Amino acid sequence: MYMVHLTNKHICDVFPVFDDTDRLTEVCLIRPEEFDIKPVKKEHEEICAYLESYPDGECPLKFDELVFEGRSDFHKTVYKNLFNLPKGEVITYGRLAEVSGSKKAARAVGTAMGTNPYPLIVPCHRVVRSDSLGNYSSGVHKKVKLLEAEGAHWK
DNA sequence: CGAGGGAGATATG
DNA sequence: CATATCTCCCTCG
Numbered sequence: 623m624y625m626v627h628l629t630n631k632h633i634c635d636v637f638p639v640f641d642d643t644d645r646l647t648e649v650c651l652i653r654p655e656e657f658d659i660k661p662v663k664k665e666h667e668e669i670c671a672y673l674e675s676y677p678d679g680e681c682p683l684k685f686d687e688l689v690f691e692g693r694s695d696f697h698k699t700v701y702k703n704l705f706n707l708p709k710g711e712v713i714t715y716g717r718l719a720e721v722s723g724s725k726k727a728a729r730a731v732g733t734a735m736g737t738n739p740y741p742l743i744v745p746c747h748r749v750v751r752s753d754s755l756g757n758y759s760s761g762v763h764k765k766v767k768l769l770e771a772e773g774a775h776w777k
Numbered sequence: 778c779g780a781g782g783g784a785g786a787t788a789t790g
Numbered sequence: 791c792a793t794a795t796c797t798c799c800c801t802c803g
Contacts, residue, residue: 694799694800696799696800697799697800714785714786715784715785715786716785716786719785719798719799724798724799725798726785726786726796726797726798726799727785727797727798727799728785728786728797728798729782729783729784729785729786729797729798729799730783730785730797730798730799730800731784731785731798731799732783732784732785733782733783733784733799733800733801734784734799734800735784736783736784737800746784749784750784751784751785751786752785752786752787753785753786753787756784756785757784757785758784759784762784765784
């Protein structure tokens with residue numbers, strides 16, 4: 623396991639983590655302690671370029687290429703539905719719960735967002751409270767920056 | 778299997 | 791704005 627240090631000038635530094643088979647396993651918006659930083663490998667150039675220029679460009683990865691081992695079915699469903707939400711749009715926790723098959727599970731959706739391994743790619747910053755912005759584990763400030771960069775308006 | 782905790786929602790003052 | 795109450799799913803033991 624190793625990570626790469628990228629700089630996204632619109633938002634913040636980004637640290638994608640890759641495993642020994644070169645799969646992207648995680649995207650961190652706060653520098654993790656546990657991995658060594660290595661230079662970008664050839665096969666990761668595309669995804670790294672995307673993360674650096676976010677929100678410009680289009681995600682080179684499909685949902686099926688992401689790793690969600692050990693997650694519950696509900697969480698995976700939530701991540702998949704959110705993955706398809708276009709840039710610039712927002713959705714409430716409650717609505718995301720509803721389209722994921724459990725109308726009243728807004729708080730559980732919050733838990734899923736908090737443990738989302740792929741911020742930016744699975745756009746948890748586009749999930750807002752019904753009455754306000756809501757929280758963000760890497761810091762609400764980054765949630766605001768992301769939404770502004772995308773041109774989203776949430777209230 | 779049960780208890781307790783949320784990145785929530787809603788109603789009320 | 792604050793507080794109170796309801797709700798569901800997940801985690802941990």
